[in-house]
Amino acid sequence: MTLEDLIVKKEIEDLLYIYCRAMDRVDDDLALSVWHEDGTLQYFDRPVQTIRQFLAYSSPARLTLKSHTHAIVNILTKVDGDMAYSESYGISLGQQVPNDGVVIDDIYSGRYLDRWSKRDGKWGLEHRKYIPESYAKTQSPEAWSGGRAAGGIIPPIAKRDRTDPSYAFFAGVRLEDGVPRQD
Numbered sequence: 001m002t003l004e005d006l007i008v009k010k011e012i013e014d015l016l017y018i019y020c021r022a023m024d025r026v027d028d029d030l031a032l033s034v035w036h037e038d039g040t041l042q043y044f045d046r047p048v049q050t051i052r053q054f055l056a057y058s059s060p061a062r063l064t065l066k067s068h069t070h071a072i073v074n075i076l077t078k079v080d081g082d083m084a085y086s087e088s089y090g091i092s093l094g095q096q097v098p099n100d101g102v103v104i105d106d107i108y109s110g111r112y113l114d115r116w117s118k119r120d121g122k123w124g125l126e127h128r129k130y131i132p133e134s135y136a137k138t139q140s141p142e143a144w145s146g147g148r149a150a151g152g153i154i155p156p157i158a159k160r161d162r163t164d165p166s167y168a169f170f171a172g173v174r175l176e177d178g179v180p181r182q183d
Contacts (some may be wrong), residue, residue: 004079008123009077015124019031024068026161035051036125039124044130066097068095071092073088073090075087083115086112089109089133092107094106102140102142107135109132110132112130112131113128114129
Protein backbone atom coordinates (compact mmCIF):
# COMPACT_ATOMS: atom_id res chain seq x y z
CA MET A 1 0.00 0.00 0.00
CA THR A 2 1.34 3.38 -0.99
CA LEU A 3 1.17 6.68 0.87
CA GLU A 4 -1.16 7.91 -1.89
CA ASP A 5 -3.51 4.98 -1.21
CA LEU A 6 -3.59 5.90 2.48
CA ILE A 7 -4.40 9.51 1.63
CA VAL A 8 -7.24 8.41 -0.66
CA LYS A 9 -8.60 6.09 2.03
CA LYS A 10 -8.65 8.97 4.51
CA GLU A 11 -10.39 11.26 1.99
CA ILE A 12 -13.08 8.62 1.43
CA GLU A 13 -13.47 8.06 5.16
CA ASP A 14 -14.02 11.80 5.63
CA LEU A 15 -16.59 11.84 2.81
CA LEU A 16 -18.48 9.01 4.52
CA TYR A 17 -18.55 11.02 7.75
CA ILE A 18 -19.67 14.13 5.85
CA TYR A 19 -22.54 12.09 4.40
CA CYS A 20 -23.66 11.13 7.91
CA ARG A 21 -23.51 14.74 9.05
CA ALA A 22 -25.47 15.86 5.99
CA MET A 23 -28.22 13.30 6.60
CA ASP A 24 -28.53 14.16 10.29
CA ARG A 25 -28.51 17.95 9.80
CA VAL A 26 -30.75 17.64 6.69
CA ASP A 27 -28.14 19.61 4.73
CA ASP A 28 -28.75 18.73 1.08
CA ASP A 29 -25.88 20.87 -0.23
CA LEU A 30 -23.47 19.04 2.04
CA ALA A 31 -24.90 15.68 0.95
CA LEU A 32 -24.50 16.62 -2.71
CA SER A 33 -20.83 17.47 -2.08
CA VAL A 34 -20.14 13.78 -1.44
CA TRP A 35 -21.48 12.63 -4.82
CA HIS A 36 -20.47 13.36 -8.38
CA GLU A 37 -23.24 15.24 -10.20
CA ASP A 38 -24.32 12.07 -12.02
CA GLY A 39 -23.94 9.83 -8.96
CA THR A 40 -26.58 7.21 -8.27
CA LEU A 41 -27.73 5.09 -5.37
CA GLN A 42 -29.93 2.15 -4.58
CA TYR A 43 -31.31 1.71 -1.05
CA PHE A 44 -32.98 -1.55 -0.12
CA ASP A 45 -34.63 -3.02 -3.22
CA ARG A 46 -35.82 0.34 -4.55
CA PRO A 47 -34.94 1.40 -8.10
CA VAL A 48 -31.61 3.07 -8.80
CA GLN A 49 -31.95 6.84 -8.57
CA THR A 50 -29.80 9.97 -8.48
CA ILE A 51 -28.79 11.55 -5.21
CA ARG A 52 -31.03 14.54 -6.05
CA GLN A 53 -34.04 12.25 -6.50
CA PHE A 54 -33.27 10.57 -3.17
CA LEU A 55 -32.94 13.87 -1.30
CA ALA A 56 -36.19 15.18 -2.80
CA TYR A 57 -38.22 12.76 -0.67
CA SER A 58 -35.82 11.69 2.08
CA SER A 59 -35.00 15.18 3.37
CA PRO A 60 -38.65 16.18 4.01
CA ALA A 61 -39.17 12.79 5.70
CA ARG A 62 -36.13 13.31 7.97
CA LEU A 63 -37.40 16.77 8.90
CA THR A 64 -40.49 15.16 10.44
CA LEU A 65 -38.30 13.30 12.95
CA LYS A 66 -37.41 14.59 16.40
CA SER A 67 -33.82 13.49 15.84
CA HIS A 68 -31.76 11.47 13.39
CA THR A 69 -28.33 9.97 13.93
CA HIS A 70 -26.01 8.11 11.55
CA ALA A 71 -22.77 6.33 12.41
CA ILE A 72 -20.30 4.67 10.03
CA VAL A 73 -17.88 1.96 11.17
CA ASN A 74 -15.68 -0.83 9.76
CA ILE A 75 -14.67 1.03 6.62
CA LEU A 76 -12.79 -1.12 4.13
CA THR A 77 -11.49 0.63 1.03
CA LYS A 78 -9.67 -0.65 -2.04
CA VAL A 79 -7.95 1.99 -4.16
CA ASP A 80 -7.28 1.37 -7.84
CA GLY A 81 -5.84 4.51 -9.40
CA ASP A 82 -8.64 7.04 -9.88
CA MET A 83 -11.24 4.47 -8.77
CA ALA A 84 -11.94 3.16 -5.29
CA TYR A 85 -14.39 0.75 -3.72
CA SER A 86 -15.52 0.78 -0.12
CA GLU A 87 -17.72 -1.22 2.18
CA SER A 88 -18.81 0.39 5.43
CA TYR A 89 -21.28 -0.55 8.10
CA GLY A 90 -23.88 2.04 8.95
CA ILE A 91 -26.26 2.42 11.84
CA SER A 92 -29.01 5.03 11.83
CA LEU A 93 -31.55 5.93 14.44
CA GLY A 94 -34.59 8.03 13.64
CA GLN A 95 -36.63 9.22 16.58
CA GLN A 96 -40.22 10.10 15.87
CA VAL A 97 -41.92 13.09 17.43
CA PRO A 98 -43.70 11.91 20.58
CA ASN A 99 -47.29 10.83 20.11
CA ASP A 100 -49.48 10.39 23.18
CA GLY A 101 -46.38 10.50 25.41
CA VAL A 102 -44.60 7.68 23.53
CA VAL A 103 -41.39 8.07 21.56
CA ILE A 104 -40.62 5.59 18.80
CA ASP A 105 -37.05 4.91 17.70
CA ASP A 106 -36.45 3.21 14.35
CA ILE A 107 -33.00 1.61 14.30
CA TYR A 108 -31.50 0.47 10.99
CA SER A 109 -28.19 -1.24 10.39
CA GLY A 110 -26.68 -2.24 7.10
CA ARG A 111 -23.78 -1.89 4.74
CA TYR A 112 -22.90 0.68 2.11
CA LEU A 113 -21.14 -0.66 -0.98
CA ASP A 114 -19.71 2.44 -2.63
CA ARG A 115 -17.93 3.01 -5.92
CA TRP A 116 -15.83 6.18 -5.89
CA SER A 117 -13.92 8.01 -8.59
CA LYS A 118 -11.60 10.96 -8.79
CA ARG A 119 -12.68 13.56 -11.32
CA ASP A 120 -11.02 16.92 -11.81
CA GLY A 121 -9.00 16.32 -8.65
CA LYS A 122 -12.04 15.55 -6.45
CA TRP A 123 -13.15 12.22 -5.04
CA GLY A 124 -16.87 11.56 -5.14
CA LEU A 125 -19.43 8.80 -5.10
CA GLU A 126 -20.40 7.32 -8.45
CA HIS A 127 -22.77 4.70 -7.04
CA ARG A 128 -23.97 3.44 -3.68
CA LYS A 129 -25.78 0.19 -2.92
CA TYR A 130 -27.26 -0.07 0.58
CA ILE A 131 -27.67 -3.60 1.90
CA PRO A 132 -29.92 -3.80 4.97
CA GLU A 133 -28.82 -6.10 7.79
CA SER A 134 -31.33 -5.49 10.59
CA TYR A 135 -34.14 -3.29 11.82
CA ALA A 136 -35.57 -2.71 15.28
CA LYS A 137 -38.28 -0.47 16.65
CA THR A 138 -38.40 0.60 20.28
CA GLN A 139 -40.98 2.54 22.21
CA SER A 140 -40.37 4.44 25.42
CA PRO A 141 -42.00 7.13 27.50
CA GLU A 142 -41.28 10.64 26.22
CA ALA A 143 -39.37 11.44 29.41
CA TRP A 144 -36.70 8.89 28.38
CA SER A 145 -36.05 10.47 24.98
CA GLY A 146 -33.21 12.75 26.02
CA GLY A 147 -35.47 14.96 28.07
CA ARG A 148 -34.34 14.04 31.59
CA ALA A 149 -30.98 13.14 33.05
CA ALA A 150 -29.57 13.26 36.56
CA GLY A 151 -32.87 14.60 37.86
CA GLY A 152 -32.98 17.61 35.52
CA ILE A 153 -34.17 18.61 32.10
CA ILE A 154 -31.66 18.60 29.23
CA PRO A 155 -32.30 21.63 27.01
CA PRO A 156 -32.48 20.85 23.28
CA ILE A 157 -29.19 22.04 21.79
CA ALA A 158 -28.90 19.88 18.67
CA LYS A 159 -30.56 21.37 15.60
CA ARG A 160 -31.64 19.67 12.39
CA ASP A 161 -30.19 22.36 10.10
CA ARG A 162 -27.30 24.84 9.71
CA THR A 163 -28.16 26.44 13.07
CA ASP A 164 -26.70 23.36 14.78
CA PRO A 165 -23.69 24.42 16.92
CA SER A 166 -21.35 22.22 14.84
CA TYR A 167 -21.53 24.65 11.89
CA ALA A 168 -20.33 27.56 14.02
CA PHE A 169 -17.73 25.32 15.64
CA PHE A 170 -16.23 24.27 12.29
CA ALA A 171 -16.34 27.88 11.12
CA GLY A 172 -14.01 28.74 14.00
CA VAL A 173 -16.62 30.36 16.25
CA ARG A 174 -16.02 29.79 19.96
CA LEU A 175 -18.75 27.84 21.69
CA GLU A 176 -19.90 27.98 25.29
CA ASP A 177 -21.97 25.02 26.45
CA GLY A 178 -22.51 24.00 22.83
CA VAL A 179 -23.81 27.43 21.83
CA PRO A 180 -21.93 30.09 19.80
CA ARG A 181 -20.27 32.56 22.20
CA GLN A 182 -21.91 35.93 22.48
CA ASP A 183 -19.09 38.52 22.62
